[in-house]
Amino acid sequence: MEWTANIRAFRSMSQKKAERVALRASDRGARIAQGEIRDALASAKAARLGRAIGYTSDLRKSGRVHRTATGFSASGVVFIRTRNERTVGAIISFTEGAEIVPVRSQWLWIATDEIPARIGRYRMTPARYRDSALVSRIGPLVEIAGRHSGERLLIVRSVTTSAKPRSARRMPKSGRARPGREAQEFIVAFVGIKGTSRVAQADARQIVRGVQRAMPTLLAEEFRKERS
Numbered sequence: 484m485e486w487t488a489n490i491r492a493f494r495s496m497s498q499k500k501a502e503r504v505a506l507r508a509s510d511r512g513a514r515i516a517q518g519e520i521r522d523a524l525a526s527a528k529a530a531r532l533g534r535a536i537g538y539t540s541d542l543r544k545s546g547r548v549h550r551t552a553t554g555f556s557a558s559g560v561v562f563i564r565t566r567n568e569r570t571v572g573a574i575i576s577f578t579e580g581a582e583i584v585p586v587r588s589q590w591l592w593i594a595t596d597e598i599p600a601r602i603g604r605y606r607m608t609p610a611r612y613r614d615s616a617l618v619s620r621i622g623p624l625v626e627i628a629g630r631h632s633g634e635r636l637l638i639v640r641s642v643t644t645s646a647k648p649r650s651a652r653r654m655p656k657s658g659r660a661r662p663g664r665e666a667q668e669f670i671v672a673f674v675g676i677k678g679t680s681r682v683a684q685a686d687a688r689q690i691v692r693g694v695q696r697a698m699p700t701l702l703a704e705e706f707r708k709e710r711s
Contacts, residue, residue, distance in 0.1 A: 505557035510541075513560060519694075520687050523687075578683055582679075592637065592673040593673060596649060597648075598617065609637055620653060
């Protein structure tokens with residue numbers, strides 16, 4: 484009887500140790516995946532989006548494993564911790580790729596370097612341009628045909644520019660450019676296209692698969708900590 488009790492005690496102790504190890508290893512794996520996805524987004528010049536990547540695990544949520552018919556399981560998960568549609572869409576675009584198409588217009592308008600990139604904290608669009616002081620400072624937008632059937636242009640006629648980007652100004656009433664500036668018949672403010680594709684620049688799925696392959700190593704490291 485005493486031998487049987489010792490076996491039960493040893494089995495219980497071993498299982499508890501295995502559970503602790505699995506909880507810590509799965510938590511580490513999720514944390515590593517979060518960090519690598521954030522680093523990948525930063526490399527793609529989207530570090531701000533990386534701040535929306537979170538992680539959790541059974542260790543953090545309950546500190547307990549999930550019991551199953553054959554044993555137990557422990558897991559970690561990486562997730563987007565915001566419901567903002569623009570942020571979620573941008574992260575999906577960077578991590579999975581996307582087809583970007585116009586929503587409220589026939590054309591997807593892309594601002595050029597000839598005009599400011601933003602209005603306040605908002606990305607420049609034709610509508611924001613028309614509602615801003617740029618109409619009087621640079622001039623009204625005029626739509627013309629592009630270089631091919633899949634392109635349209637929004638231009639501003641009769642302006643002056645300097646060597647600096649985004650320096651366009653309305654032509655003075657005198658019809659002559661001021662010193663240091665050059666008269667232009669027109670500048671292209673926006674290029675309109677039917678749509679575009681964005682290739683995934685931070686492969687989150689590949690990162691997670693890499694961490695999954697590393698789990699045996701993480702488990703072994705956590706087992707060593709239990710013995711030390």
